[in-house]
Amino acid sequence: MSTQLQEVTVPHFIGNRQIGVTTQPIPQVGPGQLLLKPKANALCGSERPQWINGTDITPGHEAAGIVIAAGEGTTTPVGTPGVVFLMDFCGECRNCRQGFTNQCLHKRGDMGFNRNGGYGQYELIHENLFFPVGDLPLTEATLLLDIMGTGGHAIKRAGLVHSDIRTILIPGAGPIGLGVLAMAKLLLGNDVKVVISDVVPYRLKLAEQMGGLPVNSLDMTLAEGLKHHGAEAPDVSIDCAGKAVVRDECLDLLAHRGVLVSVAHGEGLSINNLYSDFVAREMTLVSSEYFAYHELEENLPLLLANRSYMDQIITHRLGVDEIQHAFELFFGGETGKVVIEQ
Ligand SMILES: [Zn+2]
Ligand SMILES: [Zn+2]
Structure with missing residues (x-):
């Protein structure tokens, strides 16, 4: 007897500045993991190598989404909206325990670089990377990350x-x-x-x-x-x-x-x-390399108090079906942050 995993289409960065589509099975949550439905993911200059050289990973490391399944041992309720910290930090090494989670000594991966990221239809993460954002619209919530x-x-x-x-x-x-x-x-x-x-x-x-x-x-x-x-x-x-x-x-x-x-x-x-x-x-x-997870909590009230000021940085919002155009626009230089919404 074989179980057929359901496949969904996701963007495929082919290389040579071309993005096509491919299919992937819907990931299954394991212990300590959350499955997200990404709703927004901001483009980043650090994606240039993926855009030019291509990758089999689904990029996207400035993701915001909603928890749709939670694995054993997690405490985040299904339905919680939040953002994803890029670095899959262990939470247990000397640096993590001191709060230097951007300098984890046993990092498990980098979301959107060697783990499938936020341009896909689903994103599987360890729960400790998830930061809940309450009522904040998810496109704006991406400002908490690289910005x-x-x-x-x-x-x-x-x-x-x-x-x-x-x-x-x-x-x-x-x-x-x-x-x-x-x-x-x-x-x-x-x-x-x-x-x-x-x-x-x-x-x-x-x-x-x-x-x-x-x-x-x-x-x-x-x-x-x-x-x-x-x-x-x-x-x-x-x-x-x-x-x-x-x-x-x-x-x-x-x-x-x-x-x-x-x-x-x-x-x-x-x-x-x-x-x-x-x-x-x-x-x-x-x-200065990225930031530490606890800074998300420090920056959320700042964002809530300065939304119209911060929102100016997001100049373009496009659907995931327009991702090719979004990347051309962004690397054309005449944009602020470009966000893919889905
Ligand atoms: Zn980035
Ligand atoms: Zn660590």
């Missing part, structure tokens, strides 16, 4: 070594740069000056709308941009561009006690020429 989570984490990482941040320089006004800008305003107050650069006018306009001081890098250097806005030397620069020359430029521009936070991966940094300055001015180099 507020990653953005806020970068600000808090800078705050570990700098207690009176007045000016921030952000190279890169893509979604992560916009998230850092927004969280700088929400966590440090509206008076903090945030100078933000990019080469895409659409993104700079959005950044300006959100209280940033825009600099088009095609028209001026970062130094000229700071001067143009009457900004003093930045206390913090948060790299969301991932270019070595830009990091070097940021390091050079920092004030005494300045902090360079790198959120972007890729390329490097050379402090050789600046080394003497680096020591004499007591500068700090900090990295």
